[in-house]
Amino acid sequence: MRIAVCMKQVPGVSEGSMDPRTGVLIRTGLSAVTNLYDRSALEAALRIKEQQGGGIHVFTMGPGKAEEVLREAYAMGADHGYLISDRAFGGADVLATSYTLMQAIRSAGEYDLIVCGRQTTDGDTAQTGSALAAWLGWQQLNWVTRLEVKEDQILAVCRMEEGTAEVTAPLPCVAMVERESFIPRMPSLKLKMKGRKMPVTVISLQELEDAVPEHYGLKGSATRVKKIFAPKGAERKELVYKSGVEGAAYILELLKDTGQETGI
Amino acid sequence: MRREKEAPWSGILVYVQCRRGELHPCSPELIGEALRLAEQSKEEVWVLGIGSGMEKVQKELQGYPVSRIFLYETDDLFLPGWYASLAAGCIRETRPSVVLIGGTLEGRALAPRLSVEFRTGLTADCTALAMDPDGNLIQTRPAFGGNVMASIVTEKSRPQFATVRPGVMEPVPRGKGFSPVCFVKSVFSEEKTVKITIREDETKGVAIGDCRLLVAAGRGVKKKEDLEMLYHLAEILGGELACSRALVEKGWMPPERQIGISGNSVRPECLITFGISGTVQFMAGMRQAKRIIAVNSDPEARIFQIAHHPICGDLYEIVPELIQSVEKEAGYQSGGV
Numbered sequence: 001m002r003i004a005v006c007m008k009q010v011p012g013v014s015e016g017s018m019d020p021r022t023g024v025l026i027r028t029g030l031s032a033v034t035n036l037y038d039r040s041a042l043e044a045a046l047r048i049k050e051q052q053g054g055g056i057h058v059f060t061m062g063p064g065k066a067e068e069v070l071r072e073a074y075a076m077g078a079d080h081g082y083l084i085s086d087r088a089f090g091g092a093d094v095l096a097t098s099y100t101l102m103q104a105i106r107s108a109g110e111y112d113l114i115v116c117g118r119q120t121t122d123g124d125t126a127q128t129g130s131a132l133a134a135w136l137g138w139q140q141l142n143w144v145t146r147l148e149v150k151e152d153q154i155l156a157v158c159r160m161e162e163g164t165a166e167v168t169a170p171l172p173c174v175a176m177v178e179r180e181s182f183i184p185r186m187p188s189l190k191l192k193m194k195g196r197k198m199p200v201t202v203i204s205l206q207e208l209e210d211a212v213p214e215h216y217g218l219k220g221s222a223t224r225v226k227k228i229f230a231p232k233g234a235e236r237k238e239l240v241y242k243s244g245v246e247g248a249a250y251i252l253e254l255l256k257d258t259g260q261e262t263g264i
Numbered sequence: 265m266r267r268e269k270e271a272p273w274s275g276i277l278v279y280v281q282c283r284r285g286e287l288h289p290c291s292p293e294l295i296g297e298a299l300r301l302a303e304q305s306k307e308e309v310w311v312l313g314i315g316s317g318m319e320k321v322q323k324e325l326q327g328y329p330v331s332r333i334f335l336y337e338t339d340d341l342f343l344p345g346w347y348a349s350l351a352a353g354c355i356r357e358t359r360p361s362v363v364l365i366g367g368t369l370e371g372r373a374l375a376p377r378l379s380v381e382f383r384t385g386l387t388a389d390c391t392a393l394a395m396d397p398d399g400n401l402i403q404t405r406p407a408f409g410g411n412v413m414a415s416i417v418t419e420k421s422r423p424q425f426a427t428v429r430p431g432v433m434e435p436v437p438r439g440k441g442f443s444p445v446c447f448v449k450s451v452f453s454e455e456k457t458v459k460i461t462i463r464e465d466e467t468k469g470v471a472i473g474d475c476r477l478l479v480a481a482g483r484g485v486k487k488k489e490d491l492e493m494l495y496h497l498a499e500i501l502g503g504e505l506a507c508s509r510a511l512v513e514k515g516w517m518p519p520e521r522q523i524g525i526s527g528n529s530v531r532p533e534c535l536i537t538f539g540i541s542g543t544v545q546f547m548a549g550m551r552q553a554k555r556i557i558a559v560n561s562d563p564e565a566r567i568f569q570i571a572h573h574p575i576c577g578d579l580y581e582i583v584p585e586l587i588q589s590v591e592k593e594a595g596y597q598s599g600g601v
Contacts (some may be wrong), residue, residue, distance in 0.1 A: 134380035222385030244581025
């Protein structure tokens with residue numbers, strides 16, 4: 001069983017800034033952490049490995065600093081880490097990012113399963129995993145709350161609009177897991193020590209089958225940020241000070257005013 | 265390769281989610297937004313539906329002032345690969361400039377596959393859309409946890425895919441006298457490699473995203489037992505109790521009740537928060553609420569910056585009084601429902 005897990009380094013606080021000219025995220029001077037949803041992706045993969053055996057390879061795309069994500073993954077139990085890093089990859093949107101991931105994963109070998117977190121905390125789009133599945137031409141499982149492998153089939157429980165669904169799909173496939181169902185384990189000290197010395201493979205543009213720089217990064221992106229601006233509603237309403245009785249009466253009036261279907 | 269001269273990409277296609285004859289409630293919102301955009305760009309609006317019960321769906325779609333409707337009667341439950349291939353076929357034939365998709369569990373799984381299929385741009389969870397004179401869709405969405413808004417364009421490729429969360433756009437009412445041309449096709453996936461069954465016994469969890477009124481509790485609640493009065497208040501107001509991340513981390517409330525970037529985005533008619541200071545993550549998940557009443561004892565609480573009705577006060581004084589007056593108002597016997 002060969003499992004690939006995609007993980008991303010994101011700004012520690014959701015207070016990143018953008019270059020107003022290019023619309024590209026400015027990462028300098030910000031604390032960086034592993035996207036918390038991606039730790040759950042690794043957790044889901046580790047649980048499968050515990051039952052099935054095999055290896056877990058983690059892929060992260062970003063600047064050199066993103067190697068920290070791989071060290072963290074080693075401390076949780078990942079077997080090998082790939083740092084997808086090249087100037088040409090910078091400024092990628094979902095289309096270009098998912099294409100880069102597909103190229104990088106293919107360059108590393110064959111996989112039976114790719115696990116992604118449901119979303120990142122910076123982009124917040126929840127699209128990259130599905131786009132990756134599309135590039136590969138694989139089936140995808142979204143909003144996964146349980147994941148098991150039986151022979152060459154994947155058994156999953158997924159959230160759907162209709163309720164909870166039990167899904168059986170053939171391998172290979174891409175699974176995007178929900179955080180609550182895969183609370184990540186604590187990194188072990190032993191693995192952490194070992195992980196410090198484990199090698200990391202850097203994948204740059206030249207290692208990819210498609211090494212045309214225009215297919216990646218900002219140039220390979222279909223979307224462009226035209227402008228950024230402060231959200232509306234910045235004008236602040238006047239604060240009122242209320243005691244218990246006054247406060248209750250005040251809120252009740254507001255609720256009556258809101259009226260519809262609140263049962264009052 | 266034979267290459268015919270192809271028609272330019274034009275028109276706005278709305279993907280509507282259909283299941284067993286039911287249209288997803290966000291469909292009239294997407295159609296409404298498409299019609300508004302089409303007025304700016306002088307384009308046609310078409311509807312694409314994939315799912316089951318299309319005869320009923322067809323009736324449900326009567327009365328919307330759209331030009332054409334394409335319905336695919338197919339496998340009952342959503343299969344991303346299969347649905348994407350059907351949608352792609354329709355898009356290839358109709359060549360729309362813009363495709364709007366609901367930001368539902370289904371829509372958000374489907375849209376990325378389509379954008380890759382057409383090697384084009386997709387913008388998630390747009391909160392505002394507009395057309396520029398060149399036919400570019402100006403897609404606005406919050407970025408970085410809602411601290412800034414970004415306007416995003418897909419300039420060089422078509423179609424332009426955008427998802428919009430339910431509850432964001434104004435729905436269009438059904439009118440009389442509109443009978444759009446409707447094309448219905450029956451197609452079923454040949455290979456049943458993916459099997460889906462819905463668990464029948466499953467009791468649906470609370471979906472705070474669907475509530476019109478929400479009461480939300482935060483760190484200002486001192487003990488788990490104190491949540492009882494807030495659950496009670498939410499109930500008598502006909503809503504649900506939600507919370508900030510702090511209470512989920514304490515293990516006092518389940519994650520499905522959490523509002524925020526790591527929880528749920530909510531857009532109720534009315535949201536009343538008690539003891540929530542308003543982290544960036546929290547506010548990104550509730551900024552769209554129509555009316556925000558915020559109660560906090562700290563006059564500097566960040567939530568007061570966006571609340572429509574900021575109230576500095578003690579929740580432990582206000583909540584019991586509010587429960588009493590609501591019950592009195594509703595004609596309940598004091599102390600019991």
